[in-house]
Amino acid sequence: MISKEETKKLMIESLSQSKADETEILLTRGKSELSRFSNSVIHQSTSKVDDYIQVRAVLGKKIGIASTNQVSELSSTIEKAYEAAKLSKEKADFVSLPSEGSIEAQGTRYSQETADFGPKERADYIGNIIEAAKDYKAAGMFETSAAFMAIANSKGIFSFQRQTEANLNTIIFNEDASAYSYTISYDAGKINPEALGKEAYGTVIKSKNPITIEPGVYTVVLKAAAVAEMLGLLSVAGFGALSYQEKRSFMNGKMGKQIASKKINLFDNASDKMSFGWLFDYEGVKREKVDLLINGVAKNVVFDSFTANRGKTKNTGHALPAGSTYGPLPLNLILDNGKEDVDELISGVDKGLLINRFHYTNLEDPVKTVFTGMTRDGTFLIEKGKVTTPVTNMRFTQNILKALLEVEGFSKERSLASGLGGYSYVPAAKIGKFNFSSSYNE
């Protein structure tokens, strides 16, 4: 694999060849291998090696972007980006590419064992889950990947990081019950497939013969996967500076105001030891810690170089790849935990629902933060502080900010869960009122 020094030399030399006023090169190289299983057999298993090079060329205030997956085409891609910039039109608010915030993080969040993980090792892990499923079926996927990302620009930025990822999840199921468990780590050696299988099995055996209950407003205890999905949608709805500057964010007019429960401290921090992913953004700028909601009060949105220059404020290092029309987004959400176990959260519920996971959520109204989706793979009725009966999946239609105002507690245990475009480190949450708009077959 190409070294950091070789990468830096290649990029600096290439930048010097560019005819543009400013030039940026993003280079990633990686291997991703993934085994999927269903009906307790491995049915798909793949391996892919690829490179990605994206060049952004700037001529005055005109910008052109070109990309390729062939390193041998780097020079011609720089030329194409330059030609694209020549054809482009001026972007009035553009000032320049960033010049500060470089970070070189070789070795961080990287495991050679994971990089070398092979199909046989993945099959062994999956075998452990299938064994734990006993007389139920197991499905899921196990992905291991290794990559580096390097970003350099003609204003002096050079950022570099290697990263590995091991991502294993499963559902254990039969005709009327299913349960989900998951884990992610940069180190496959830290993943315990047997424990994961036992966790899902422990849930599925309690899920037999679910009942269907009436839709309505219930108190809910959302496990971390559901909390992370909800917060991911909230990020897209308005924690980025582009939507805020364009006045289409729920944060507009709310800065400094109470918009969620005082129990909520939500921030974005890629450098936190429990965070996952790249330590710098897609412009090569270190991702800074940003307070989003503190004691439920709206504090900040996140910025990239364009929105920071336009807003005459500090770049927080949250750019997406050049060409993205979403603007900057927080991809490493962290939600402060509470003091109780999940069981203690449940014990305070007179009548409500315990929800393991959401399915197919989507925002219906980003400004009002209304989203809909289904529960899945573990929904239970809570009565008088006890989990009593499995429940068939239900559809909810809920205003996220209203739900956050109704938060009554968080678990002390947190886990890393998939959000939208990143991973969030979040606890389970007890929410006083959550609106279910239909039951499974209504």
Place this chain on the structure above:
Amino acid sequence: MINEKELTSIALESTKSLGAQYADIRIIKGKQESLTVKNAELDELTLSEGSGFGVRVIHSGSWGFAASNKLEKDEILKVSKRAIEIAKASGSIKSQNIELAPIDVVQDSYQTEIKANPFDLSVEEKLKILFEAEELIRKNKAVKIGQAASEFYQTEKSFANSEGSYITQKIIESGGAIKATAIADGDVQVRSYPNSHGGGVATAGFEFVESLELVQNAERIGDEAAALLKAHQCPPLTTEVILDGSQLALQIHESLGHPTELDRVMGTEISYAGGSFLSLDKLGKFKYGSEIVNIYSDATIKDALGTFGYDDEGVKAQKFDLVRNGILVGYSTSRETAKVIKGKPNGTMRADNWGTIPLIRMTNISLEPGDIGLDELISDTKDGVYLETNKSWSIDDLRLNFQFATEIGWRIKNGKKVELLKGCNYAGITPQFWNSCDAITGKDHWQIWGLPNCGKGQPPQIAHVAHGASPARFRKVKVGVGG
């Protein structure tokens, strides 16, 4: 220099020597151009290229797949060996050996018929329409963000398998879209044309973008977004719903297209996107919809986004029924799943690039038109809503319980559209919903809607598909679901 056919032979000979029972290789070269104009500025001008190859094998009775971006002899040998290793590992956890339904051996080539290759035209020419349209979107001062975009794709594929097929294809796709965002007093309303989520996209040249009439529709879209700021919220009702063609296209996609994918039916997507309520025991018996509901898959429709010559298993593009007179009569199949049900593969296996494995994907799945005019249908509706252009979509893991939101709606009373509505959504259960379909408008209103963002699989793949539909009416539907 080794040509592509020789490169495919290297993979097939290598995998054969390593004991593969079956092998295929796809070599793909793709390029893409994206142009976005926003508030009189060029927001994006991106030129992308990529190439690579993927080798798929059956060894030890299981699948293996490996892929690389380095199209060189040594790399093909290395990747072929990796595919075999992967299949062997998968073979340690299997219930039975993979078997494939037989197909014809084919030597053929296919190319999208186009009039104007978008990659031969100047960027200025392509931008002219976008700048003109975008300016008109913002003619209404309530519109704070105007956007106009075009997207062009060229994909060159070479496919060869160990049974002797060799197929080359060149597919060109072109698309365009405009969007108005009106903002006032904390309210944000969006209108898109000709559709949301990517606009109109087709397997065609730049002539398709010109045919969309983006400029001619720009002012109307801006005015509608502005009018929505002052519109009433859609009230909660159980009423008659008329869906426009574009929203009906998405309804077909989510509630019929996905659940008739036979891999979903057989459970191989269960842990991620989910399974299907259309289990095998329902084939030929299940009353999916009312008698006027006829839905078919056809990968040969000229210009449609899901049109091609051959799928990624080398099966010729074809037409087949999924629902006939309301009864479920078919599934989209692969060679592997067709063998299980003793059927024929119907050419729907597609991967979104060289580095991903083919999955069963929709092609062009369409609802046959009826015979009533749209004006007549509205006149025939005493109390209901007319809903247009998708805004949000959600459906459960078996594709039964759905809820969709639209950008715009109109209240219908006594046969007339009487009031503009915002915040519209509707919800239902798939078979109840389609069985409540009592009128479908005629072929004058029928059109193909390209959908360039169909997600499926892990790692996630994005397929380009399409759906033909004309506005249709559904009885007793829940609308205005609040949160």
